[in-house]
Amino acid sequence: MTPSPSPTVADVSEQELVAAILRVLAGSSHAVVGPGDDAAVLAAPGERVVVTTDTLVHGPDFRLAWSSPLDLGFKAAAVNLADVAAMGARPTALFVALALPETTTVAFVEELAAGLRAACDDLAPECAVEGGDLTVSDTLTIAVTAVGVLPGRPVLRSGARPGDVVAVAGELGPAARGLAVLFDRFRDESGHPVTVDPALLSAREREELRAQLRPRPPIGAGVRAAEAGATAMMDVSDGLLLDATRLADASGVTVDLDGVEDDAALRGGEDHALLATFGPGRDLPTGFRPIGTVRPRGDVPVTIAGEAASGAGGWDPQRDWDSARG
């Protein structure tokens, strides 16, 4: 038998694995009571918190041939931070349920924890991992719950009004183009993912890959939008067309987009940009750019320069994206 390069989670006790993770997270907690008791205790200034949960599953959501454990931790945190930001809130804590195959190495888990920490440090410095849970599973699964605090009122999807400016903060498209690079160029003949050789990529493609594997949503823009009086907001997780449809339906309006015509920008969602609406004539907060106008509800929820946007209504990420593309 060849000696294993790193012990696996089956070689160590739960207590030892928790201790290894806590070493990576050391010094990051901002909680009243951090990890280690039955539950964490978090401050909730203003007597309200926002809470959201989002999961990455090996297979549908990521491939280990493409994503490093650092990427995975970073992305699992980033997608949840974006949902908190999209309410106009500031993220304060992550709770991470890891379901790990017994063959997972301790080094992999430590890197994953480092990725979670890096996303907080980079994107939401007041946020840290404040608790979690470890279980054994045949399928690597990272379920993250994020908590945030609201400096003002929450910004819902349902508040857009005719005449509002439609604006976006963050990127639209690079993450989808990065996924296309992976699917088109880093699969074997049977369609299985193979390791990426960066030497085969242009600088721009490397950036797109990074946008897919380690997205950087504009977390601080969420609170700025709320403070600037945003009437509605959500994060773009399933593509601008679909998410604008959701916002339009929730608000009972039609969203008319202008100047966004690139297919990756319209249909690729994993950049986790923030889509928001602002009353007419208001200055947009830093980071937001105008991409359209809110109209009274017409025949369709989303138009592009006044024309019905094809495919805006029927898109479903679970069926149409994952199963079609891998």
Next chain:
Amino acid sequence: MTPSPSPTVADVSEQELVAAILRVLAGSSHAVVGPGDDAAVLAAPGERVVVTTDTLVHGPDFRLAWSSPLDLGFKAAAVNLADVAAMGARPTALFVALALPETTTVAFVEELAAGLRAACDDLAPECAVEGGDLTVSDTLTIAVTAVGVLPGRPVLRSGARPGDVVAVAGELGPAARGLAVLFDRFRDESGHPVTVDPALLSAREREELRAQLRPRPPIGAGVRAAEAGATAMMDVSDGLLLDATRLADASGVTVDLDGVEDDAALRGGEDHALLATFGPGRDLPTGFRPIGTVRPRGDVPVTIAGEAASGAGGWDPQRDWDSARG
């Protein structure tokens, strides 16, 4: 081809599946903003919340031959409610990340949601499912995050002092005996679980099975303990001996148990009883009974009637329970 009795999650859109779940949960939300936006908004009176997460994975944590989807939902909620209660808090919201095999029927998911709701209604009426996430996975996984509010100060594991009374609320043992019934009598010759025939069970065994599959932790006793001045508290999730060891180590004391000698009570944890300590001479709150005394730290963390408790230190649920028993 035989027609399927119920559509599976692969047959419906994510939106349709979410709608089916929301129909089951309808009317239960107490949140400022409930399910449907990027995140829920919860009230946090006193400007603090407690948050905890715990996951059930098919295989290590449950078997579909033994657990109904109603059982699974109920248990996934109950174990998290117990962690909130163990801080002296009142549960207010659950967030549920479901990772579902494509063959899972919609009816199964609806029953699972009904189980989550039933646990809240029965054990913590101010609590409801306020958000969640759906993903496809080869392994059925239910990751629940629970949030609660603190009427007073949080009760940690670390506050037990010599002279305190050790007390417990809830049951010790039935869940472990129920698991033994399943392992001993409802597996085939290869060790695989087979469906339980209730006709083969005594009334007591049916109760024990129910305690294992649908535990009823004494959630309200958590706040009562905090109000009565509990010095330390935790839930018994991995057996009284191991969890008393954790409390003793966190507090720097020795816990001397008295009158708990049954092996299932000492080593079986899944009843999720609440273990707490109270200052000497204080009246115990309703639901708690004395089971020992806190001593100055001695050679071992836990003694039974003054004698070192064998096996109290080295127990590990991940290695010693799951893998030994299946």
